[in-house]
Amino acid sequence: MLDGFAGLWCVNIGYGRSEVIEAAQRQMSKLPYASSFFGFANEPALQLAEELVRLSPESLQHVFFTLGGSDAVDSTLKTIRYFFNVTGRPEKKHVIGLERGYHGVSSTGAGLTGLTSCHRFFDLPLPNQHHIPSHYRYRSSYGVTDAEIISGSVAALETKVTDLGGSEKVAAFFCEPVQGSGGVIVPPEGWLAAMRDACAKLDILFVVDEVITGFGRTGQLFACDWERVEPDIMIIAKGLTSGYSPMGAVLMNDEIYRALVDKVPRDLPFAHGFTYTGHPVSAAVALACLEIYERERLPENSKVVGAHLLNGLDALREHPWVGDVRGKGLLAAIELVANRETRESFDPRLNVSQLVRRKAYENGLIVRAFSDNVIGLAPPLVVGEGDIDQMLDRLARAICAAQTDLREA
Numbered sequence: 001m002l003d004g005f006a007g008l009w010c011v012n013i014g015y016g017r018s019e020v021i022e023a024a025q026r027q028m029s030k031l032p033y034a035s036s037f038f039g040f041a042n043e044p045a046l047q048l049a050e051e052l053v054r055l056s057p058e059s060l061q062h063v064f065f066t067l068g069g070s071d072a073v074d075s076t077l078k079t080i081r082y083f084f085n086v087t088g089r090p091e092k093k094h095v096i097g098l099e100r101g102y103h104g105v106s107s108t109g110a111g112l113t114g115l116t117s118c119h120r121f122f123d124l125p126l127p128n129q130h131h132i133p134s135h136y137r138y139r140s141s142y143g144v145t146d147a148e149i150i151s152g153s154v155a156a157l158e159t160k161v162t163d164l165g166g167s168e169k170v171a172a173f174f175c176e177p178v179q180g181s182g183g184v185i186v187p188p189e190g191w192l193a194a195m196r197d198a199c200a201k202l203d204i205l206f207v208v209d210e211v212i213t214g215f216g217r218t219g220q221l222f223a224c225d226w227e228r229v230e231p232d233i234m235i236i237a238k239g240l241t242s243g244y245s246p247m248g249a250v251l252m253n254d255e256i257y258r259a260l261v262d263k264v265p266r267d268l269p270f271a272h273g274f275t276y277t278g279h280p281v282s283a284a285v286a287l288a289c290l291e292i293y294e295r296e297r298l299p300e301n302s303k304v305v306g307a308h309l310l311n312g313l314d315a316l317r318e319h320p321w322v323g324d325v326r327g328k329g330l331l332a333a334i335e336l337v338a339n340r341e342t343r344e345s346f347d348p349r350l351n352v353s354q355l356v357r358r359k360a361y362e363n364g365l366i367v368r369a370f371s372d373n374v375i376g377l378a379p380p381l382v383v384g385e386g387d388i389d390q391m392l393d394r395l396a397r398a399i400c401a402a403q404t405d406l407r408e409a
């Protein structure tokens with residue numbers, strides 16, 4: 001069985017890595033738990049924070065540890081609210097995300113997520129949460145050239161801020177550098193940098209959710225590195241510990257951190273943190289993972305083998321169902337359509353992507369099926385071209401088998 005999705009796009013270093021297992025065991029024997037409250041810290045967490053500051057974009061100078069992505073998004077939203085309240089801008093409350101964006105499932109983050117399934121019946125989004133259209137080229141709201149998509153996105157953000165009452169009322173814009181759960185949607189080159197600049201001009205915080213894209217997934221350690229983008233806040237999880245142990249983090253700039261520490265009323269310090277904030281075993285696991293990313297140059301492998309994957313997926317266009325192929329590094333997808341000329345979608349009742357996923361499984365390959373008949377691939381970053389060829393072969397067979405099934409139904 002080949003895992004073409006790295007668990008839940010998190011097992012970046014692959015399975016059974018003894019260095020990581022031993023690091024966890026050593027840390028468990030030495031100190032299995034330490035509170036991060038009351039001024040305490042622990043060695044692996046401190047060391048990991050230093051490493052993350054060293055490796056991440058310059059702007060990010062401080063780290064708050066969480067247990068995963070959703071609580072990192074929720075912590076970010078609370079931090080932003082606190083930041084503007086203690087710096088005398090309590091009116092800055094609205095937050096903006098992208099349609100098809102995904103920011104976890106907490107009561108706050110799920111509203112910022114731009115997927116109807118995460119909103120319906122949950123009374124979400126919250127009244128201060130808003131969305132602008134995705135940069136989704138295949139079904140574009142903005143036109144199809146890079147320039148049209150970039151200028152359209154910037155204009156949509158500016159208009160949304162104006163509609164919400166201007167910069168004084170808006171706190172932040174959130175995005176993933178590549179949209180993951182929305183269907184692996186890759187923005188045009190220059191989009192991320194343009195949105196960063198737009199946020200600076202609009203005087204709103206620019207928050208990047210690198211929960212999937214971080215730790216080599218797109219071919220750089222962080223996807224922000226492609227365009228040297230310096231966010232105000234970066235959210236990470238998944239590849240941080242490669243799924244060997246739960247952990248996430250919020251990386252923030254010095255101005256925000258200083259406000260949390262210096263500007264708070266003495267009797268009311270920043271009251272936020274979890275029992276397992278900075279968990280020493282997870283921190284030791286993360287440090288072992290970082291060593292592997294660096295030693296084995298996994299971001300570079302992701303770039304090189306990712307290009308091979310994208311070429312292979314492009315060749316699948318021979319199949320009449322394959323309408324769109326997209327990806328960056330080892331993060332890729334195909335979109336299956338009923339009619340390639342008109343891009344007409346399949347009747348959702350046919351459940352085509354689930355059928356292909358099942359056929360892939362029967363052929364020894366795990367892929368992910370998204371809504372709108374998107375099939376996603378995000379294998380561990382240790383794969384070689386030979387592994388990719390096997391995955392592509394199994395996927396091609398799965399699509400043909402699904403077509404046969406449908407024809408005979």
Ligand code: PMP
Pocket residue numbers: 067068069070071073102103104105176180181209210211212237238
């Ligand atoms: N943000 C993004 C971009 C994600 O993809 C995810 C999880 N897939 C999350 C946040 C939430 O992370 P978790 O599942 O660890 O809570």
